[in-house]
Amino acid sequence: MKRFFPDCHTHTRHSKDSQATMRQYCERALEMGIDYLAFTDHIDLDPADFSFGYYNFENARREFEETRDEFGGRLEIAFGVEVSCQSSLAEEARREIEGRPYDIVIGSVHILDGLGGDISSRENTPRMFKEYGAEAIYRKYLDEVEASIEQGLYDVIGHIGILKRHGTPYLGNLDLAKFDDRIERIAEKLAKADVALEVNSSGLRQPPAQPYPDIEFVKRFIHYGGAKITVCSDAHVPENLGRGVPEALEMLKDIGVNEVTVFKNRTPRQEAI
Numbered sequence: 001m002k003r004f005f006p007d008c009h010t011h012t013r014h015s016k017d018s019q020a021t022m023r024q025y026c027e028r029a030l031e032m033g034i035d036y037l038a039f040t041d042h043i044d045l046d047p048a049d050f051s052f053g054y055y056n057f058e059n060a061r062r063e064f065e066e067t068r069d070e071f072g073g074r075l076e077i078a079f080g081v082e083v084s085c086q087s088s089l090a091e092e093a094r095r096e097i098e099g100r101p102y103d104i105v106i107g108s109v110h111i112l113d114g115l116g117g118d119i120s121s122r123e124n125t126p127r128m129f130k131e132y133g134a135e136a137i138y139r140k141y142l143d144e145v146e147a148s149i150e151q152g153l154y155d156v157i158g159h160i161g162i163l164k165r166h167g168t169p170y171l172g173n174l175d176l177a178k179f180d181d182r183i184e185r186i187a188e189k190l191a192k193a194d195v196a197l198e199v200n201s202s203g204l205r206q207p208p209a210q211p212y213p214d215i216e217f218v219k220r221f222i223h224y225g226g227a228k229i230t231v232c233s234d235a236h237v238p239e240n241l242g243r244g245v246p247e248a249l250e251m252l253k254d255i256g257v258n259e260v261t262v263f264k265n266r267t268p269r270q271e272a273i
C-alpha cells in the first residue's frame, strides 16, 4: 500500500519570497502522489521584516477557494499560514489569526529581537553571529521557541533549529551540550502543550543534512508523550514540493513513529505512515 504523503508547509506568491501559484503546486502534487497539501504563507508582524505587510488574507483566500474548486476532488488541500512569532508581538499575532478560516496555523521563530533580525536569512545570519556571538544567538533563539509554545496560539511549531540553516559554521564553535537542559525542557513543554511538532525536511537539502529539528529532538518529544508530528518540505517553488518528505517519514518510522498529523479547520487528524 502506498504510504500517506503529506506536505504541511509550503509558500506561494502570497509570500514575498515565492512566485508560485497554488495551481502549480496542485499539479505537481498530483504528479507526485501527494495526499495532503497545506499552503502556509508568511505573516510577518515586525515592521523590520522584509515582508512585513505583504500578506493579504482576502487575496490568498480567494485563490485558495478557486484552487479548491478545481482540485478538491483529487487532492486534499488546506489553507494555512506561517506566523513569524516573537514574544514581543503576541497580540499582533493573535489578531491576525482570530476569526479567520485557517485549517492550520504554524508559529515559527524567524526574528530575534535585539539581535539584528532574521535568523533564517542568508544575508542576515552570518552578520548576526559575527556581531552577537553564537551563544547569545542560540540562547535567544531557544527563549523565543519556548515563548512561542507558551503563547498557545499555534497548531504547530515550525522548523525548530532553523538557525542551523546558515548558522552551522558558527554553531560549530559552541559547546551545545550546555544547552541540553533547555532543549529537554522545550521538548517536554511542546509535548505537554499538545502542540504539533513540525519535522521540516528543508534541512536535509541544506548544511545540517538533518531535518529541523533533528531526529534526536523528535525522540525527546516522543519521550514526553508528544504524539502530533507534521512533515513538510517548506517549498517556496513547486520543484521543491514534497522534497525530502519521504526521507523524513522514513526517519520517523525508524524511531517507531507510525502516524503523522494533518490539520483541517484547525483540528488535528492522525494518518498512518
Ligand SMILES: [Zn+2]
Residues within 6 Å of the ligand: 082, 108, 110, 120, 158, 159
Ligand atoms: Zn519559516
Ligand SMILES: [Zn+2]
Residues within 6 Å of the ligand: 009, 010, 011, 082, 234
Ligand atoms: Zn516557511
